[in-house]
Amino acid sequence: MSELSSAFQRCGIEPGEHQGGSLAVRSPVDGAELARLHETPASQVNEIISRSKAAFLKWRNVPAPVRGELVRLWGEELRQAKQDIGYIVSIEVGKIIEEGLGEVQEGVDICEFALGQSRQLCGKTIVSERPGHRIMEQYHPLGPVAIITAFNFPSAVFAWNAALALVCGDPVIFKPSEKAPLSGIATFKALERAIARFGDKAPEGLAQIVIGKAPLAEALVDSSSIPLVSATGSTRMGRAVGPKVASRFGKRILELGGNNAMVVTPAADLDMALRAILFGAVGTAGQRCTSLRRLIVHRAVKDELLQKLLKAYSTLRIGNPLTSGTLVGPLIDEDAYDAMQKSIRAAQEQGGKVLIGGERALEAEFPKGFYVHPAIVEMPEQTAIVRHETFAPLLYVLTYDDFDNAIEVHNDVPQGLSSCIFSNDMREVETFISAAGSDCGMANVNIGPSGAEIGGAFGGEKETGGDRESGSDAWKQYMRRTTNTINYSRELPLAQGITFV
């Protein structure tokens, strides 16, 4: 039995589930077919939504800390399956195995976070202007949540959303990316095992998965029975999803494109910046929404930094992500490769100079795998192509002289996910994270833009979508808030001093 078949088996994915279907799943590693999944017929979506609605009526009454016990068990299952799911992520998405494992760890972490959160779903008590009155807030479960994820984090982003939704009292319907459904299924199976261990208190239909393409996602997006749609992917996808959900007054969490930059000032520790640039721009082959795409470097340190960077880029180990020591795996598919080539050409037309990389790699060994040499392109200014997100290891370098101008350039892109500054000058650092600094949802100091921990709220502004998921108070989006004014007096005074009868 192949290593993959054994991993499927240990994850509870039966041969009948991954063979004989119409949806072919290919590995970006070498183009080999990994599975043929059975697609969920669109005609079944209504039934799935009905089951979710019925599950909600029961689940909302289970005390939140008891719901927390379910995600605790899920975290245990993920821990146990970490090697297998990490391996499936790696072979299906092309991430190096270290990052595949890290992604599963992110799922474990959010389960533990959600477990704690299950005892802290609390609102405020507010003083009333009226005697003998008290105002308080409660957070109540919201209803079925649709979770639509992208190929690049096929396990963790489902876990981020589902762990919180479940402790908040909401059933989940998961639509993994059709480019990486296997990792999603493996993560979902771990949840099913947790549900089985949890027992009768978990209603039937609490967690469901649909396998297939965009029409399934559209059916979920359009359903007024789904009060919250959490969608991760491109800005183009968000532009389609956002207005549809809004038109039926649904809530949404949109996690869309980024165009993340690093400002490197003369006061930076350049060796640290170098390491952060490498992980940020080259890690995950530049296919994180938080990947580093723009380097805004002061003229005084540019040459030194670029010299170090070019040296490091020239020795990057590109190859099979499952082989230990590899740093850069393949792009997800040929379209991603073509998009990178197109952006490099556009950059050149707009005055850019390719300093290194951009060419296809390992074509002889992997004719159906799209490996590239990560590219660095120096730009004379922030032209149209630099303002566009290309999901590939393509780093633009921009030079600045004046710090205020660096911040202006930094913010002058349509996206607003993550950002960072490398500097040991407290004036620069504090300015960068101040109201007049970075306009992104995440602004880091002396660490790169990618690889966030789950404890903070994750997300960004502008075309990134404006929403937050994962840590901090992101849980509130999975609940509805009620404000309760309680009168324990024998009078009935009106607010604002109004007298009536």
Ligand code: UN1
């Ligand atoms: C994504 O790329 O969609 O901060 C999510 C990070 C990861 C999550 C990225 N923790 O890079």
